[in-house]
Amino acid sequence: MSLTIIGSMAFDAIETPFAKTEKTVGGSGTYCAYAATNFMHAVNQVSIVGGDFPKEVLQDLNRLGVNTDGVEIVEDKKSFFWSGKYHLDMNTRETLITDLNVLADFNPILPKNYLETDYLLLGNLVPAIQRSVIQQLTRRPKLIVLDTMNFWMETAMADLKDVLTLVDVLVVNDSEARQLADEFSIVKAAHKILAMGPKFLIVKKGEHGALLFNGEEIFCAPALPLEDVFDPTGAGDAFAGGFIGYLASTGDLSFENMKTAVIMGSVTASYCCEKLGTERLQNLSQQDIDSRAAKFVALTNFNLQCK
Amino acid sequence: MSLTIIGSMAFDAIETPFAKTEKTVGGSGTYCAYAATNFMHAVNQVSIVGGDFPKEVLQDLNRLGVNTDGVEIVEDKKSFFWSGKYHLDMNTRETLITDLNVLADFNPILPKNYLETDYLLLGNLVPAIQRSVIQQLTRRPKLIVLDTMNFWMETAMADLKDVLTLVDVLVVNDSEARQLADEFSIVKAAHKILAMGPKFLIVKKGEHGALLFNGEEIFCAPALPLEDVFDPTGAGDAFAGGFIGYLASTGDLSFENMKTAVIMGSVTASYCCEKLGTERLQNLSQQDIDSRAAKFVALTNFNLQCK
Numbered sequence: 001m002s003l004t005i006i007g008s009m010a011f012d013a014i015e016t017p018f019a020k021t022e023k024t025v026g027g028s029g030t031y032c033a034y035a036a037t038n039f040m041h042a043v044n045q046v047s048i049v050g051g052d053f054p055k056e057v058l059q060d061l062n063r064l065g066v067n068t069d070g071v072e073i074v075e076d077k078k079s080f081f082w083s084g085k086y087h088l089d090m091n092t093r094e095t096l097i098t099d100l101n102v103l104a105d106f107n108p109i110l111p112k113n114y115l116e117t118d119y120l121l122l123g124n125l126v127p128a129i130q131r132s133v134i135q136q137l138t139r140r141p142k143l144i145v146l147d148t149m150n151f152w153m154e155t156a157m158a159d160l161k162d163v164l165t166l167v168d169v170l171v172v173n174d175s176e177a178r179q180l181a182d183e184f185s186i187v188k189a190a191h192k193i194l195a196m197g198p199k200f201l202i203v204k205k206g207e208h209g210a211l212l213f214n215g216e217e218i219f220c221a222p223a224l225p226l227e228d229v230f231d232p233t234g235a236g237d238a239f240a241g242g243f244i245g246y247l248a249s250t251g252d253l254s255f256e257n258m259k260t261a262v263i264m265g266s267v268t269a270s271y272c273c274e275k276l277g278t279e280r281l282q283n284l285s286q287q288d289i290d291s292r293a294a295k296f297v298a299l300t301n302f303n304l305q306c307k
Numbered sequence: 308m309s310l311t312i313i314g315s316m317a318f319d320a321i322e323t324p325f326a327k328t329e330k331t332v333g334g335s336g337t338y339c340a341y342a343a344t345n346f347m348h349a350v351n352q353v354s355i356v357g358g359d360f361p362k363e364v365l366q367d368l369n370r371l372g373v374n375t376d377g378v379e380i381v382e383d384k385k386s387f388f389w390s391g392k393y394h395l396d397m398n399t400r401e402t403l404i405t406d407l408n409v410l411a412d413f414n415p416i417l418p419k420n421y422l423e424t425d426y427l428l429l430g431n432l433v434p435a436i437q438r439s440v441i442q443q444l445t446r447r448p449k450l451i452v453l454d455t456m457n458f459w460m461e462t463a464m465a466d467l468k469d470v471l472t473l474v475d476v477l478v479v480n481d482s483e484a485r486q487l488a489d490e491f492s493i494v495k496a497a498h499k500i501l502a503m504g505p506k507f508l509i510v511k512k513g514e515h516g517a518l519l520f521n522g523e524e525i526f527c528a529p530a531l532p533l534e535d536v537f538d539p540t541g542a543g544d545a546f547a548g549g550f551i552g553y554l555a556s557t558g559d560l561s562f563e564n565m566k567t568a569v570i571m572g573s574v575t576a577s578y579c580c581e582k583l584g585t586e587r588l589q590n591l592s593q594q595d596i597d598s599r600a601a602k603f604v605a606l607t608n609f610n611l612q613c614k
Contacts, residue, residue, distance in 0.1 A: 186514075187534045207493075208515035211532065220606045222527035225518065227494045259609040293611055299527045300607045302566040304600055 003248045004114050004141075005032045006046040006133050007123025007237065008103060009053060009071065010080035013096075014233050014276065017086065024277040025057050027080065028123035028147065031234035033066050034281040035241025035268045036121070038289060040249040041065025044114045046133065048106045051075035060282070069111040077102045086232065093232075110136045119248045121240060122146045122167070127159035134166050143253055145169040146198070147240050150176050165197040171240050173204045186211065187218075200258060202243070202265075204236055212262050219259045222299050224270040224292070231276045235269040238281055242268025267292045310555045311421050311448075312339045313353040313440050314430025314544065315410060316360060316378065317387035320403075321540050321583065324393065331584040332364050334387065335430035335454065338541035340373050341588040342548025342575045343428070345596060347556040348372025351421045353440065355413045358382035367589070376418040384409045393539065400539075417443045426555040428547060429453045429474070434466035441473050450560060452476040452551050453505070454543065457483050472504040478547050480511045493518065494525075507565060509550070509572075511543055519569050526566045529606050531577040531599070538583045542576040545588055549575025574599045 007029025014021050029047045036043050043066040051074065058068045083097035106129060120141040122130040130146060146167040152160050153176065160180075164170060170193060174186060180196075181189035186203060190213040193201050201213040207229070212219040243265035250257060267289055271280045314336025321328050336354040343350050350373040358381065365375045390404035413436060427448040429437040437453060453474040459467050460483065467487075471477060477500060481493060487503075488496035493510060497520040500508050508520040514536070519526040550572035557564060574596060581587045 185534055187532045205515065208512065209527075209529075218532055218606060219609070220516075220529035220532070221609075222516075222529070225494045225525055225527070227492055256610060260611060263609055263611075297611060299525060300609075302526070302528075302570055302607075303563060304567060304570075304604060 001118045001248050002042040003119040004044040004117035005121045007032050008080050009047040009049050013083040015085040021276050028237045031237030032123050032241035034278045035238040036245030037064040038284045039245035046070035046108050048072040048102045050077045050079040050102045053079045074102045118142050120144045121244045124149050127156050127163045131163045143168050145244050147171045153179050169200040170198040171202045177203045214255050221262045221266050229273045232273050235272045238272035239265040239269040263296050308425045309349045310426040311351040311424035312428045314339050315387050316354040316356045320390040322392040328583050335544045338544030339430050339548035341585045342545040343552030344371040345591045346552035353377035353415050355379040355409045357384045357386040357409045360386045381409045425449050427451045428551045431456050434459050434463050434470045438470045450475050454478045454547050460486050476507040477505040478509045484510045521562050528569045528573050536580045539580050542579045545579035546572040546576040570603050
């Protein structure tokens with residue numbers, strides 16, 4: 001069983017009410033890969049970086065089982081750079097700087113050993129690139145998960161809607177779901193989005209957890225109530241990586257197991273928020289995963305007395 | 308086992324994006340009482356109304372087992388009137404008119420047969436009146452639940468903090484919890500509020516469900532995802548009434564049963580939103596309660612595979 005991930009590998013500068021960093025390694029692909037390796041180790045990474053991207057990070061990912069043959073290194077250019085500032089509620093943020101750099105010319109060619117991947121995670125990126133990755137594959141993966149954001153709804157909606165017809169699971173946040181469906185009610189929005197192609201829709205609600213929709217079925221996962229959210233950057237990517245990593249590790253794509261995968265994504269995302277950057281995702285133990293998953297059980301479990 | 312409820316009985320005029328009513332029977336006490344009678348029938352009501360309040364509503368409550376000896380009728384005055392308009396998100400609203408009328412001189416004297424009540428629900432009202440009700444009792448109830456709102460935090464914080472030392476459960480929404488504790492993080496706010504007196508804190512989050520705090524323990528209940536929220540007026544009162552009604556009917560005040568009570572409160576609140584005013588709360592069957600409670604199980608239930 002193999003998982004291919006495509007996403008940015010980049011530098012971030014982050015300011016939160018509780019912390020500030022000048023330049024730290026980030027990018028959707030980096031977060032997704034670290035998150036997934038907590039559940040499985042046959043990960044193929046597709047991305048592009050500049051000569052400034054630390055080789056140690058690629059080596060660290062290799063050590064965790066991530067094949068980086070699909071990471072193009074453009075030695076004489078700079079890596080993608082994003083700078084943002086979080087508001088007090090930590091659910092909303094402001095983008096200060098976006099320097100595309102190498103990402104401006106990204107046109108990934110998948111290595112041959114990636115072409116029969118079992119699972120595919122399309123991290124947040126230009127929809128046309130996400131589609132080109134699907135089209136290069138020689139075998140339809142068992143599961144394709146797509147992450148996207150409002151920016152692509154505003155600039156490339158037609159492409160996005162086209163890619164949506166090709167994927168199994170869409171992951172967005174609540175405001176993006178409303179925007180994509182042009183519908184305020186999340187339940188109505190979900191019905192419209194499921195009619196666009198994906199069989200499953202995950203709506204992330206930050207500190208309010210996540211909803212999983214499949215036909216008429218709904219699952220509601222809480223977020224772990226945290227005293228402090230240190231840095232939410234990458235939490236959505238960590239969620240997606242943990243979600244598909246768990247599914248790939250179990251090979252069970254039933255709705256029941258999707259629910260557990262949403263919990264595992266939430267577990268991974270909750271750890272991600274505890275430290276700046278990817279740090280906390282790099283050293284999770286099975287014990288860490290299990291103990292936090294048990295917290296989600298305690299958080300949601302209740303008894304119904306039969307009358 | 309008996310439950311005493313104090314709260315307003317009033318007229319509301321409500322405007323939502325989906326519905327509008329000129330004048331309908333409402334008030335925190337009315338919603339709480341109707342909600343509680345879905346679980347038990349020995350309810351004592353304490354309130355004040357004008358000569359304009361429909362006698363049929365009092366008779367309807369009597370039919371459901373609600374003793375209205377404690378409802379003072381001031382024939383030559385008008386009932387409390389509230390008018391409000393909901394925004395599109397249905398979580399925020401604007402008060403258009405507040406005519407206190409009879410409520411301005413409310414100084415309840417509990418009937419003798421109320422003085423040894425087993426359970427007490429102090430609906431949203433002037434904190435000093437809530438305190439006077441507790442002080443009139445000749446025996447400490449098994450459980451006192453207090454509902455309040457931001458208005459009393461702004462106008463009567465000292466009284467409110469004093470009443471908080473006398474109660475077991477506080478029910479507020481998330482912005483009220485933040486305001487009361489002067490703390491943005493809900494988890495930190497909860498710790499501060501529990502140190503003010505209540506052993507249990509319920510934080511209502513509208514469409515995002517509710518959190519129950521007790522010492523270091525947290526329970527997270529979802530809200531039922533609804534296609535349309537027809538009218539959220541009274542949903543918080545319906546929650547409180549369903550919560551304490553269920554606890555009174557079972558007599559079990561363990562944290563485990565409190566969690567189930569939060570679900571029963573959520574079940575009641577979800578029905579409340581389906582129609583304007585108290586209408587939907589008046590004709591719930593055991594089958595209605597059971598089937599919706601089962602939906603909450605389906606919504607939150609997941610399996611953890613042991614590795």
